[in-house]
Each structure stands twice: as C-alpha cells, then as structure tokens.
Amino acid sequence: MKAIFFEKHGGNEVLQYGDRPEPQAGPGEVRIAIRAAALNHLDLFVRNGIPDVPLPQIPGADGAGVVDAVGSGVEGFSPGDRVLLQPGLYCNACEFCRKGEQSLCVRFGIVGEHVAGTFAEKIVVPARNVFPIPAHFSFEQGAAFPLVYQTAWRMIVGRAAVRAGETVLIHGAAGGVGGAAVEIALLAGARVFATTSGEEKARRLKEAGAEAVIDYTKEDVAKSVRTITGRRGVDVVVDSVGEKTWMSSLQAVVKGGRIVTCGATSGPNPKEEIRLIFWKHISILGSTMANDHEFRALLSAVAAGRLTPRIDRVFPLREASEAYRRLEEGKQHGKIVLAVSEAQPGWPDGD
Numbered sequence: 001m002k003a004i005f006f007e008k009h010g011g012n013e014v015l016q017y018g019d020r021p022e023p024q025a026g027p028g029e030v031r032i033a034i035r036a037a038a039l040n041h042l043d044l045f046v047r048n049g050i051p052d053v054p055l056p057q058i059p060g061a062d063g064a065g066v067v068d069a070v071g072s073g074v075e076g077f078s079p080g081d082r083v084l085l086q087p088g089l090y091c092n093a094c095e096f097c098r099k100g101e102q103s104l105c106v107r108f109g110i111v112g113e114h115v116a117g118t119f120a121e122k123i124v125v126p127a128r129n130v131f132p133i134p135a136h137f138s139f140e141q142g143a144a145f146p147l148v149y150q151t152a153w154r155m156i157v158g159r160a161a162v163r164a165g166e167t168v169l170i171h172g173a174a175g176g177v178g179g180a181a182v183e184i185a186l187l188a189g190a191r192v193f194a195t196t197s198g199e200e201k202a203r204r205l206k207e208a209g210a211e212a213v214i215d216y217t218k219e220d221v222a223k224s225v226r227t228i229t230g231r232r233g234v235d236v237v238v239d240s241v242g243e244k245t246w247m248s249s250l251q252a253v254v255k256g257g258r259i260v261t262c263g264a265t266s267g268p269n270p271k272e273e274i275r276l277i278f279w280k281h282i283s284i285l286g287s288t289m290a291n292d293h294e295f296r297a298l299l300s301a302v303a304a305g306r307l308t309p310r311i312d313r314v315f316p317l318r319e320a321s322e323a324y325r326r327l328e329e330g331k332q333h334g335k336i337v338l339a340v341s342e343a344q345p346g347w348p349d350g351d
C-alpha cells in the first residue's frame with residue numbers, strides 16, 4: 001500500500017512517499033481503507049522526534065474511510081461502512097480504563113505516534129476506536145475533528161466544567177485546539193475572549209462568535225483582559241501555548257478561577273509565580289485527549305450539527321510535505337487534510 005513514512009527524525013526532507021506492507025486485522029481489530037486524513041501539530045512533534053516513536057513510522061492521528069476488513073470477534077462493523085477513528089489507544093483493562101478514564105490509561109498511546117498512523121491507504125485499529133461518520137459529513141470532515149475537538153471538549157466540558165455565562169480566555173484561538181475550544185465554549189454558553197495575531201485571524205474569530213479578540217503581538221493580554229472584565233479577570237483560561245502565555249494566564253484568571261492546560265507549543269518550562277496561584281486560589285487542571293464517554297458526547301454534538309469543523313485545504317497524500325509546510329507556516333484556517341487512495345476529495349458518494 002502507498003503511505004507517507006520516515007525512517008529517521010528531522011524536517012520535511014525525511015518524509016517519504018512509497019510502499020509499505022499492508023497491515024492485517026487481528027482479533028478485535030478493524031482495518032480501514034483511509035479516504036482522508038488530517039494533520040495535527042502532533043505530527044510535527046512526531047516527525048521532529050519525541051520518545052517512543054517506533055521507526056520507520058507512518059505518521060497521522062486523524063483519519064476516516066471505509067471498513068475494509070474485520071478481525072475475529074468484531075461485531076457491529078461490515079466492509080464498506082463509512083467510519084472515522086478515535087486516535088487515543090487504551091488497554092481497556094487497567095485501573096483507569098475500568099473507571100472510564102481511558103486517556104489516563106497506563107498504556108495510553110496515540111495513533112501515528114506509538115503505532116502506525118493514518119497517512120496510508122490502510123490502517124488497523126481496535127474496533128473500540130472505530131465510529132460511524134455522521135451521515136452529512138464528508139470523509140474530510142470526518143477526519144478533521146477527532147483529535148483537536150476531543151482535546152478541547154475534555155478541557156472545556158470535562159475538566160473546567162464551563163457553565164453558561166462564564167467568561168473564558170482562549171490563547172492561540174486560531175489554532176486547531178484553540179479554534180475547537182472557541183466553538184465548544186460558545187456551545188456551553190460561555191462568553192469567549194480569544195487571543196491571536198493579525199487582523200485576518202481576529203476577524204474570523206469575531207465571526208466565529210468571540211466577544212473580544214486580543215492581538216498578543218500588540219497588546220498585553222492580561223492587561224486587556226482586566227480592562228474588558230472591569231478588573232475582575234476571566235473564570236477560565238484555556239492555555240495550550242505554555243511558556244509564552246503562562247504568566248498572562250495566571251494574571252488574567254479571576255480569584256478562584258481555573259486554568260486548563262493540554263499542551264505547551266511554545267515550550268514546557270514557563271516563568272512561574274506560585275504566590276499568584278495560592279493567593280488567588282487558582283485551580284490548575286491538566287488534560288490530554290478525552291475519555292470514551294466524552295468522545296461519544298462530542299460525536300453526538302457533531303452529528304447534531306452543533307459543531308462544524310472547518311477544512312482549510314486538501315492535499316493529495318503524495319504531497320504531504322506541502323501540507324506539513326503549510327501547518328508549520330501557521331497560515332491555515334481550519335484543518336489541513338490529505339486525500340488518500342484514488343477517492344476524489346468531496347462529499348459522501350453513498351458507497
């Protein structure tokens with residue numbers, strides 16, 4: 001089968017397009033013929049080199065396609081079913097899985113990081129990671145939301161438990177997780193303040209429903225939040241940026257407020273101010289991916305049309321390095337998608 005893969009870590013020069021052995025579905029597994037796959041920042045980290053990535057590796061966490069084969073013991077799926085995959089892998093047996101907290105699994109992994117990913121014509125995953133695509137969704141849309149939307153869903157709904165009328169500051173709101181967080185916070189009835197850079201991204205965030213947009217290249221974010229909120233601060237801060245934003249998160253949150261973090265795209269070791277944390281009674285909440293219950297709730301919201309993942313551009317699989325370049329340049333609005341196999345990009349064709 002054709003796939004994107006790399007044999008050593010590095011920049012886009014390590015990405016190869018070529019033939020890889022076709023995976024076989026074992027007991028409890030489903031093989032999916034991928035039609036569309038979506039890029040995430042995770043793919044850049046995996047290509048650059050993080051621990052535990054097996055080599056050679058096929059990257060890609062998000063994907064959608066049709067069921068191609070099912071292993072023994074799999075019920076509920078037949079060849080030809082239109083499906084998407086939930087990229088968080090869990091053992092289903094440990095203490096945390098038994099409690100329903102699959103993203104805390106002691107053997108937790110992510111498709112495309114710890115096992116072969118979606119930038120290939122075929123992939124095998126456990127049947128519990130496979131879900132039907134909402135009927136009105138294209139393969140591209142089915143591939144575009146699982147990783148970033150489940151991350152944002154757990155942050156907003158599961159961890160910060162945002163309530164209607166609360167104020168939420170979202171750093172890097174034009175990014176994948178940030179954009180999903182804006183949509184989900186609005187769905188929860190919150191008032192959303194977003195940070196970004198540049199007028200075009202600010203305009204799009206206003207259109208998406210952000211009450212205020214702060215340009216972090218021109219304004220002191222914490223100061224602007226104090227002005228907007230009458231010196232009070234926001235109830236919740238969503239911070240996936242890390243070093244560049246952490247101090248402003250501590251300053252911008254209200255007394256007794258919550259800061260929820262799922263990542264550190266600008267670096268993991270920010271300047272810290274412990275006095276702010278205890279004096280303001282700040283709750284700091286960590287979050288990664290989502291549990292099975294949260295993913296199913298997200299899928300229901302998506303299927304009901306209450307959340308709409310945006311597609312930026314679709315590239316053919318063989319041009320994956322162009323797609324990586326676009327992601328690294330940060331110019332995209334919405335998800336960058338790869339069209340896999342001969343299938344043409346587009347809407348469901350009923351097969």
Ligand SMILES: [Zn+2]
Nearest residue numbers: 091094097105
């Ligand atoms: Zn487990």
